Amino acid sequence: MSQIxxxxxxxxxxxxxxxxxxGLNGLVLVYLERKVAGHIQRRxxxxxxxxxxxxxxxxDAVKLIGKQLFTPKNADGFLFWLxxxxxxxxxxxxxxxxxxxxxxxxxxxxxxxxxxxAFSGLNVLATCLAGWGSNxxxxxxxxxxxxxxxxxxxxxxxxxxxxxxxxxxxxxLSEVVxxxxxxxxxxxxxxxxxxxxxxxxxxxxxxxxAPFDLAEAESELTAGFHTEYSGMGFxxxxxxxxxxxxxxxxxxxxxxxxxxxxxxFDGAWWFLAKVYVLLLVMIWLRWxxxxxxxxxxxxxxxxxxxxxxxxxxxxxxxxxxLS
Amino acid sequence: xxxxxxxDFYTHHFEKGARENTMILNMGPQHPSTHGVLRVIxxxxxxxxxxxxxxxxxxHRMHEKMAEVKSWVQFMPNMGRVDYLHPLAWNHAWVGAVExxxxxxxxxxxxxxxxxxxxxxxxxxxLLWWGAYLLDLGAxxxxxxxxxxxxxxxxxxxxxxxxxxxxxxxxxxxxxNDLDDGFLKDCAELVPYLRSRLPMYKDLVTENVILRKRIExxxxxxxxxxxxxxxxxxxxxxxxxxHDTRIIEPYSVYDKFDWEVPVYKEADAMAxxxxxxxxxxxxxxxVEQAVAMIPDGDFMIKKRPxxxxxxxxxxxxxxxxxxxxxxxxxxxxxxxxxxxxVKLRAPGFxxxxxxxxxxxxxxxxxxxxxLGSLDMVIPEIDR
Numbered sequence: 040m041s042q043i044x045x046x047x048x049x050x051x052x053x054x055x056x057x058x059x060x061x062g063l064n065g066l067v068l069v070y071l072e073r074k075v076a077g078h079i080q081r082r083x084x085x086x087x088x089x090x091x092x093x094x095x096x097x098x099d100a101v102k103l104i105g106k107q108l109f110t111p112k113n114a115d116g117f118l119f120w121l122x123x124x125x126x127x128x129x130x131x132x133x134x135x136x137x138x139x140x141x142x143x144x145x146x147x148x149x150x151x152x153x154x155x156x157a158f159s160g161l162n163v164l165a166t167c168l169a170g171w172g173s174n175x176x177x178x179x180x181x182x183x184x185x186x187x188x189x190x191x192x193x194x195x196x197x198x199x200x201x202x203x204x205x206x207x208x209x210x211x212l213s214e215v216v217x218x219x220x221x222x223x224x225x226x227x228x229x230x231x232x233x234x235x236x237x238x239x240x241x242x243x244x245x246x247x248x249a250p251f252d253l254a255e256a257e258s259e260l261t262a263g264f265h266t267e268y269s270g271m272g273f274x275x276x277x278x279x280x281x282x283x284x285x286x287x288x289x290x291x292x293x294x295x296x297x298x299x300x301x302x303x304f305d306g307a308w309w310f311l312a313k314v315y316v317l318l319l320v321m322i323w324l325r326w327x328x329x330x331x332x333x334x335x336x337x338x339x340x341x342x343x344x345x346x347x348x349x350x351x352x353x354x355x356x357x358x359x360x361l362s
Numbered sequence: 363x364x365x366x367x368x369x370d371f372y373t374h375h376f377e378k379g380a381r382e383n384t385m386i387l388n389m390g391p392q393h394p395s396t397h398g399v400l401r402v403i404x405x406x407x408x409x410x411x412x413x414x415x416x417x418x419x420x421x422h423r424m425h426e427k428m429a430e431v432k433s434w435v436q437f438m439p440n441m442g443r444v445d446y447l448h449p450l451a452w453n454h455a456w457v458g459a460v461e462x463x464x465x466x467x468x469x470x471x472x473x474x475x476x477x478x479x480x481x482x483x484x485x486x487x488x489l490l491w492w493g494a495y496l497l498d499l500g501a502x503x504x505x506x507x508x509x510x511x512x513x514x515x516x517x518x519x520x521x522x523x524x525x526x527x528x529x530x531x532x533x534x535x536x537x538x539n540d541l542d543d544g545f546l547k548d549c550a551e552l553v554p555y556l557r558s559r560l561p562m563y564k565d566l567v568t569e570n571v572i573l574r575k576r577i578e579x580x581x582x583x584x585x586x587x588x589x590x591x592x593x594x595x596x597x598x599x600x601x602x603x604x605h606d607t608r609i610i611e612p613y614s615v616y617d618k619f620d621w622e623v624p625v626y627k628e629a630d631a632m633a634x635x636x637x638x639x640x641x642x643x644x645x646x647x648x649v650e651q652a653v654a655m656i657p658d659g660d661f662m663i664k665k666r667p668x669x670x671x672x673x674x675x676x677x678x679x680x681x682x683x684x685x686x687x688x689x690x691x692x693x694x695x696x697x698x699x700x701x702x703x704v705k706l707r708a709p710g711f712x713x714x715x716x717x718x719x720x721x722x723x724x725x726x727x728x729x730x731x732x733l734g735s736l737d738m739v740i741p742e743i744d745r
Contacts, residue, residue: 080506176387180409180726249500250572256497258395259730329572330500332727333409 116171181263216298595687
């Protein structure tokens with residue numbers, strides 16, 4: 040019997056762990072989103088299933104799984120069903136290089152940041168295929184919006200990440216985190232506040248979250264690219280959205296907010312706590328603001344975020360070279 | 363070949379004029395932002411609208427025909443169901459027209475009761491519009507706040523009117539119930555409460571930069587356009603014309619109160635938004651004064667019309683101001699138990715017609731913002 044490579048086993052274990060983590064966090068986030076939305080809107084939120092509606096996400100999941108998977112008559116069956124899978128699968132990979140704790144990293148990669156940025160781009164393809172494959176006019180409009188939005192917002196996102204990479208001289212997320220201290224004033228966002236803001240705004244655009252949820256703008260496009268999906272087809276997009284939210288928040292925490300560093304006790308709990316604070320901010324934004332219009336969204340990106348991010352990068356490069 | 367050819371008469375007709383490389387999108391009758399069963403056919407070039415055509419009639423209930431087989435008194439409940447958000451304006455127009463025809467003198471207390479309930483109803487209608495409009499624009503929370511406040515008005519209104527939505531509490535010659543002291547006291551307490559909520563609406567929504575960017579300079583309907591289509595209500599007041607039926611064709615006791623007609627010059631969706639927000643304030647002023655000034659006396663004439671009551675032969679027209687614009691009812695009587703002909707002039711119908719011209723060249727998201735700013739109630743448009 041030939042030797043099984045140790046590295047492969049490690050990756051497999053990490054992938055299983057990540058899948059479990061994503062599933063669990065998806066459930067928590069569904070509950071959190073609905074409960075926080077409820078309280079923002081002065082209503083109790085889910086309350087019937089389990090104590091304080093705690094089992095509501097499970098009931099939701101069972102409902103979604105139990106539904107018929109329906110393919111519209113004029114849809115391209117292959118692309119139609121490839122899209123949800125394609126939107127969810129790469130997300131698992133994004134979790135591998137994330138440094139959850141001092142020793143808790145799926146894979147300690149030198150180019151971890153690059154891997155995340157590269158594979159997160161696949162999500163756009165899935166959205167595009169979903170809109171195209173379902174042969175629905177709202178779907179196509181949603182897909183077209185999603186593509187131009189994601190392409191546009193990836194650039195400032197990348198530029199703001201590059202600023203940190205310049206500053207720390209590394210694309211390894213674990214090293215970036217280790218370079219930051221325990222106290223908030225030792226974290227990167229004190230040095231790079233502009234980059235942090237640009238990153239967070241672009242992340243909202245990248246994950247299609249309100250107020251930038253144009254690809255699925257309910258009141259304009261009914262449901263945008265996932266209009267035709269039922270059951271778990273929709274469920275996959277839904278899960279991918281939440282997983283993507285966790286990824287961008289985790290990257291933001293690792294790059295700007297000190298990762299697992301924290302006052303008194305360093306560790307994964309600090310990481311998770313910070314991620315959830317950012318997620319709560321995202322939820323809060325969604326339930327407060329109206330949606331922007333499409334041209335305004337692109338204007339904001341090309342006229343404000345991009346030049347600012349470039350400027351920020353230039354200054355960072357200059358200062359790094361000097362010191 | 364597809365066994366089910368797509369589209370119906372309206373789509374095929376619309377497709378005839380289509381340009382090359384455009385997409386025809388059928389928005390509605392089931393669409394989240396067409397507020398019921400309005401259908402709009404759009405020709406899109408990318409996201410830009412080349413042409414738009416509203417298709418009506420999905421909720422036609424032949425109210426005008428129904429009037430011809432119901433007696434004068436029995437037609438009253440229909441008036442609660444034409445415009446379900448501001449039914450009391452329709453109530454008022456109907457009883458006003460019949461009273462004009464039969465030359466019935468209404469007790470003054472009844473007129474005050476009509477004004478108080480109708481203005482409260484106007485506030486609840488504007489609150490619902492406000493919430494639903496923001497839902498169109500993608501803000502999910504304001505509608506919950508609006509419904510919370512609207513709920514208080516409904517709780518108060520159900521005592522004298524006996525219902526919470528489709529009010530039909532006006533009667534020919536008065537109103538159904540008198541207002542008791544408890545109602546007047548609660549009403550006097552509700553007014554300051556609602557007034558205290560308005561700054562919160564302003565801070566949360568009106569001054570939000572995303573909202574302002576979304577609806578400022580969107581959907582220009584200038585004075586000329588409004589007049590060509592016969593648009594009334596907040597549309598024409600948002601275009602800088604001080605046109606309010608309560609002022610220009612005074613009815614009831616509106617001339618006894620100190621209030622203003624909000625007018626904005628900008629003629630865009632924001633102007634219409636501001637007109638409605640200011641109207642809530644003005645309606646609160648009217649209610650406050652009416653509650654303080656309400657005289658004692660009867661709330662109904664002594665000889666109230668029975669269902670078989672016969673109106674004298676002749677014609678009468680009466681207009682009232684609803685939350686959406688000018689409601690006009692023209693009745694023709696041949697002296698029998700039922701009207702000979704009733705014409706209902708719904709403001710929403712004229713207001714909607716502006717949409718086709720107004721939405722040309724805007725983006726799809728703007729079309730939703732313009733449609734919402736018309737404050738449509740589809741049952742009223744289709745009647």
